[in-house]
Amino acid sequence: MSADNHFLEFLPAYALGSLDPAEHIAVSEHVQNCPVCAAELISYQTVAAELALAAPDAVPSAELKHRLLARVQKQPSLLSPAPSRPPWWQRWPQFSQRAVMAWGIASFLLILVLIASNLLLWQRLTRLETTARSGGMRAIPLTGLTPGAAGFVLIGADGQNGAFVVDALPTLEPDRQYQLWLLQNGYRTSGAVFSVDEYGYGGGRIRAPKNLFEYSGCDISVEPAGGSSQPTGEKVLAGTLN
Amino acid sequence: MKSHVDYSKLDDVELIALVACAEPDALAELYERYHRLVFGLALNAVADHAAAEEITLDVFTRVWEKSETYRAEQAKVTTWLLSLARHRTIDVLRHRHTRLERNLVRWGDVPDDAGFSRNGPEEVVELALRREQVRTAVAQLPAEQKEALALAYFKGYTHRQIAEILQEPLGTIKTRLRSAMQKLRQMLPDE
Numbered sequence: 001m002s003a004d005n006h007f008l009e010f011l012p013a014y015a016l017g018s019l020d021p022a023e024h025i026a027v028s029e030h031v032q033n034c035p036v037c038a039a040e041l042i043s044y045q046t047v048a049a050e051l052a053l054a055a056p057d058a059v060p061s062a063e064l065k066h067r068l069l070a071r072v073q074k075q076p077s078l079l080s081p082a083p084s085r086p087p088w089w090q091r092w093p094q095f096s097q098r099a100v101m102a103w104g105i106a107s108f109l110l111i112l113v114l115i116a117s118n119l120l121l122w123q124r125l126t127r128l129e130t131t132a133r134s135g136g137m138r139a140i141p142l143t144g145l146t147p148g149a150a151g152f153v154l155i156g157a158d159g160q161n162g163a164f165v166v167d168a169l170p171t172l173e174p175d176r177q178y179q180l181w182l183l184q185n186g187y188r189t190s191g192a193v194f195s196v197d198e199y200g201y202g203g204g205r206i207r208a209p210k211n212l213f214e215y216s217g218c219d220i221s222v223e224p225a226g227g228s229s230q231p232t233g234e235k236v237l238a239g240t241l242n
Numbered sequence: 243m244k245s246h247v248d249y250s251k252l253d254d255v256e257l258i259a260l261v262a263c264a265e266p267d268a269l270a271e272l273y274e275r276y277h278r279l280v281f282g283l284a285l286n287a288v289a290d291h292a293a294a295e296e297i298t299l300d301v302f303t304r305v306w307e308k309s310e311t312y313r314a315e316q317a318k319v320t321t322w323l324l325s326l327a328r329h330r331t332i333d334v335l336r337h338r339h340t341r342l343e344r345n346l347v348r349w350g351d352v353p354d355d356a357g358f359s360r361n362g363p364e365e366v367v368e369l370a371l372r373r374e375q376v377r378t379a380v381a382q383l384p385a386e387q388k389e390a391l392a393l394a395y396f397k398g399y400t401h402r403q404i405a406e407i408l409q410e411p412l413g414t415i416k417t418r419l420r421s422a423m424q425k426l427r428q429m430l431p432d433e
Contacts, residue, residue: 009416009420012419012420012422012423012424013394013401013416013419013420013423015423016391016394016395016419016423017332017394017398018394018399018400018401018404018419019400019401020400020401020402043427044423044427047423047426047427047430048395048423049317049321049324049325050372050376050430051376051380051391051395051426052279052283052324052327052328053279053324053369053372053373053376053377054349054350054373054376054377054380055279055282055283055286055349055350055396056282056285056286056348056349056350056351057278057279057282057350058278058281058282058285058286058294059278059281060277060278060281060291060294060295060298061295064277064281064295064298064299065270065273065274065277067299068269068270068273068299068302068303069266069269069270071299071303072266072269072303072306073266173333175333175336186315230316231313231316232316232317232325234308234311235311235313
C-alpha cells in the first residue's frame with residue numbers, strides 16, 4: 001500500500017485478476033471503502049474487459065452452431081450438470097441443525113417484527129401521527145431465481161446494524177464467492193462477501209458506510225473470490241429494504 | 243407459426259430479451275455476431291481446437307440459460323458475453339491442472355477483420371472499430387509488456403506465476419503489467 005493509503009499500484013493487476021489471493025482480498029476490502037481507488041479500478045476494469053477484442057480471430061467448425069441450437073432446444077437443463085441434489089422432501093431429514101436453528105431464529109424475529117409493526121400501526125391509528133422510522137428489528141425476505149434458495153436481511157432498530165442469512169444457494173467454485181449489494185439511487189455498495197456451506201447455508205454481518213435505512217434494496221450476486229467493486233456476475237437473490 | 247422477425251436488425255439488448263423468452267433464432271443471431279470473438283479468446287488460451295469449441299458451446303449455452311440475469315445498465319452485451327467466455331476459459335485451464343506454460347498465447351494482428359462484418363446493427367459496426375483501436379493500442383506496447391499481459395489475461399496467471407514462467411523478478415512483472423494497463427488506459431479513451 002502506498003504512502004497515501006491507497007492501493008493504486010495494485011489496481012491494474014486486480015482488474016486483470018492477477019493478484020495473489022491475499023492481495024486480492026486486501027484490495028477488495030479497501031476498494032469497498034475508498035472512492036478514489038474504486039473510480040480508478042473502474043477505468044482499469046474497462047480496459048481489461050476490452051482486451052478480449054485483441055484476441056486473434058479464429059473460426060470454429062460450421063457444425064458448432066447446429067450443436068448449440070440442438071443443445072438449447074433439446075436439453076434446456078443446466079450447462080454443467082450440477083452435482084445431483086435430491087428433491088426437497090428427501091433433503092428435509094438431512095437439514096443441518098444449524099439451518100433449522102437459523103430458520104427458527106429468523107421466524108421468531110419475524111414474529112417479533114410483525115407484533116411490533118401491528119402495535120405501531122395501532123398507535124398511529126389512535127394518535128393520528130406519522131413517524132419516519134421506529135419500532136423493532138426489521139426482517140426483509142430475499143427471493144430469487146435459484147430454485148429453493150431464500151434468505152433474510154435483518155436490520156436493527158436504528159438501522160446501524162444488520163445481518164443476513166441465506167439458504168439453499170449453490171456452492172461455488174473456489175475462485176467464486178457471493179457478494180451482497182446495497183442499492184441506493186441506482187448505485188450499489190458492497191455489504192458483504194461470503195461463501196456457503198455444502199447445504200447452501202451462509203450468513204454474516206452487513207457492513208455498510210451508511211445507515212441501512214438509507215438503502216432501497218439489496219441483492220446478492222456471484223463474484224470472483226474476494227468480491228468485486230461492482231456486480232459482474234449472476235444475481236441470485238434480491239429484496240426490498242425500503 | 244414461425245416468426246418473421248429479422249433478427250439481424252435487432253440490437254444486442256433486444257436479442258438478449260428474446261433469448262430470455264426462449265427464442266432460439268435470437269440466440270442463433272447472437273452466435274453469428276460474436277462466435278468468432280468467443281472462440282478466438284478460448285482458442286488463444288487453451289490452444290486446442292476441440293476444447294475451444296466446447297468452451298464456445300458452453301458460453302452460448304450459458305447465455306441461453308442466464309439471459310434473464312443480464313442487466314443492460316451494468317454492462318454491454320459483448321462485455322457480459324466476453325466476461326463469461328474468459329471466466330469459462332480460465333475455469334477450464336485451472337481444472338486441467340497443467341504446468342504453467344508460456345507458449346502459444348498471442349495478440350491479434352492489426353488490422354484483422356477477416357469475415358467481420360461492417361454491416362448490421364450500429365453496435366456491431368462500433369465493435370469492429372473498437373476492436374481495431376484495441377489491437378492497435380496493444381501492438382504499441384513493448385514486447386515484454388505484451389507477453390506478460392497475454393499470460394495474465396488469456397491464461398489467468400497471477401503475477402507470481404508469470405514471474406516463474408518468464409524467469410523474471412516478481413517486481414519486474416508487476417511493473418510490466420501495471421505499465422501495460424496504464425498505457426492502454428491512456429490510448430483507449432472511454433466510449
